[in-house]
Amino acid sequence: MLLLASLALFLAGSYSHAKNAATGFAIAKNDPVKLRNFLLRMPKGGDLHNHLTGTIYAESYLGWAAEDGKCWDVSARSIVSGPCSADAISFADVYPGGRLTPRLTIDPIIDSLSTRNFRLRGESGHNQFFATFARFAEATVGRRGEMLAEATHRAGRQNIVYLELMQSTGMLEAALLGKATANLEEELGMRVDHGELDKIVDNVVGELDEWEAKARKVNNCESEQASPGCDVKVRYLAQVLRIWAPEEVYAQTVLAYKLIKADPRIVGLNFVAPEDHPIALRDYSMHMEFIREIGTMFPEQTRGITLHSGELALGLVPPEHLGWHITEAIDVAGARRVGHAVDIAHTPDLYRLLKKMAEEEIMVEINLTSNDVILGIKYPYHPFELYMEYGVPMALSTDDEGVSRIDLTHEYQLATQTFDLNYARLRALSRNALQYNFLPGAALFEDTFAGEMVDPCAGESAADDGVSLDCQVFLDKNEKAALQWDLEKRYAAFEESFK
């Protein structure tokens, strides 16, 4: 009885802290300055849609280009390897400080490597956005460890627990192998050279080891001055470039599945590059079939499928391309999550699809800034509220925070201000980033909005010092749930600060 009474007292205590945080949020909500600060400190489960190269801010690329003797090709507006030709700008001369004035040299370069000020220029957000990747590609060479350090450091500073970073290591080699040797007329399992792909897998695993060791060094993880990024858990998604020939896409897809199987750090796959590209449009159904069919050889790995789908808009492509990519990603490829998914209004059986997504908990990775800049889709044309109305799970993500010059906190702020969200809804969005990530094991919540936990942990609170034995056993067995518990601990501390 005493135990029950103290439990009730305790629950009332943690409930009132949550209520105080909600009140704090309500006060901050109408003041963008206070709101930014509230959301910066608020724990955020993760960023599940985040391309590693697009996460890096241009200034970092310029700094590495300067150290690595690279140059700015003025006419191509691209970073190129040294030595610099007479009409190129040497980064060593201009960055971070140099003989040329930043306003004339660095500012236009940063604009060229991002969507900063794109509305002042004669290029669409779409074209400017996608053009940046080739322009800074040279600066990424040999710098993956530093890139990982930057991504995790920034996440740690925002109280983000987890990142699922998309990256394409090994994909170029797989595509070349596919181009040279693949035969899609062969039997399944015989179409590409699996032995050669396995060698690429080994290389990728070795590279990840190197990136992570370098990132820990850059972030001083073994010292007293450790970056907050050292506490951010990172997993990877293998990204297949969808704008190449079928043989090349096929080989990459097999590699992606093999990578998930080979290394627990690689938890899923995604298809990337502009969905409106002529080849991506032409081959979309074939690609979904590739994912499904190859997946029959990798049944365990199909739980990690997330796909950019429905990142399209009327006017960008003919109407016939709208309203069915999301359906095929889910029904054919077996996607557990979809990224963007903003063309859903064009789906003929819209309500069947919404109900299916809600029932099967197919999560939407919401990228508000990216959708606005690339597609011109924002409130009231963004389907965020429709997904919410139908109970389709969502999480907020950045897509490419460096290219878009944003961060995840910015996206929480944008969502709050655009859709008039309350604290409970924001916390659910944050929890969803762990509930629907691709870490192994069971999830902690029955219901992320209500905060209802699954059976062995039902009724328990992370605000408490202890946890029941059954719940502890469950957490020990399930990596996903354990990380979710960590997020709840952070929420308990955050909410406690409002008492």
Ligand SMILES: [Zn+2]
């Ligand atoms: Zn994306």
